[in-house]
Amino acid sequence: GAGVSQSPSNKVTEKGKDVELRCDPISGHTALYWYRQSLGQGLEFLIYFQGNSAPDKSGLPSDRFSAERTGGSVSTLTIQRTQQEDSAVYLCASSLVQGAFPAEAFFGQGTRLTVV
Amino acid sequence: AQTVTQSQPEMSVQEAETVTLSCTYDTSESDYYLFWYKQPPSRQMILVIRQEAYKQQNATENRFSVNFQKAAKSFSLKISDSQLGDAAMYFCAYTKETSGSRLTFGEGTQLTVNP
Numbered sequence: 768g769a770g771v772s773q774s775p776s777n778k779v780t781e782k783g784k785d786v787e788l789r790c791d792p793i794s795g796h797t798a799l800y801w802y803r804q805s806l807g808q809g810l811e812f813l814i815y816f817q818g819n820s821a822p823d824k825s826g827l828p829s830d831r832f833s834a835e836r837t838g839g840s841v842s843t844l845t846i847q848r849t850q851q852e853d854s855a856v857y858l859c860a861s862s863l864v865q866g867a868f869p870a871e872a873f874f875g876q877g878t879r880l881t882v883v
Numbered sequence: 884a885q886t887v888t889q890s891q892p893e894m895s896v897q898e899a900e901t902v903t904l905s906c907t908y909d910t911s912e913s914d915y916y917l918f919w920y921k922q923p924p925s926r927q928m929i930l931v932i933r934q935e936a937y938k939q940q941n942a943t944e945n946r947f948s949v950n951f952q953k954a955a956k957s958f959s960l961k962i963s964d965s966q967l968g969d970a971a972m973y974f975c976a977y978t979k980e981t982s983g984s985r986l987t988f989g990e991g992t993q994l995t996v997n998p
Binding site: 800802808809810811812815823826856858860871872874875876877879 | 887889925926927928929930933974976985986987988989990991
């Protein structure tokens with residue numbers, strides 16, 4: 768596609784349920800990032816994938832959060848046993864890492880997760 | 884750890900006027916990169932402008948320009964001839980790596996443009 772695509776756009780789930788959020792990056796982009804944006808807050812880094820390297824998981828807030836990137840393309844962020852504090856917008860971004868300047872990160876429109 | 888601070892939660896400007904959004908950051912690195920992103924109600928973050936720390940010249944993109952003060956660790960965004968479409972949340976962001984890594988974001992400034 769022309770841009771980063773995230774699905775679903777909105778998700779309402781019951782507390783304690785598991786959810787999966789999907790991100791389709793721009794074709795050919797080697798780097799993929801997940802961020803979390805709580806209401807009225809800035810973006811909080813969650814995880815970063817770069818090519819075949821081990822992902823940087825240092826931003827994941829708890830072991831209930833995990834992410835994978837299959838075939839160097841699509842990524843899924845999974846939240847197990849959701850809690851109300853997980854309610855936020857989850858944004859995905861991708862970039863083409865090359866050269867000596869950080870490439871522009873292109874963002875999707877995010878998934879708004881509401882845990883009730 | 885790097886931190887980015889935006890001290891203005893909200894700003895407003897009259898259409899066609901100029902507004903400046905403030906950003907300060909804290910880092911021990913000498914080489915790094917700074918960005919301003921715009922987030923309209925659609926939620927999609929859009930890159931407005933970027934600055935390399937090693938460049939003394941301030942970046943400019945059409946009506947958008949920055950005032951980068953490295954010693955003061957300040958990176959403000961000036962929007963000239965403000966348009967209704969400029970209304971959005973603006974985020975200042977920092978990264979120290981060229982190889983792709985996390986962006987550290989400020990808390991954001993909500994800009995309102997009054998007709």
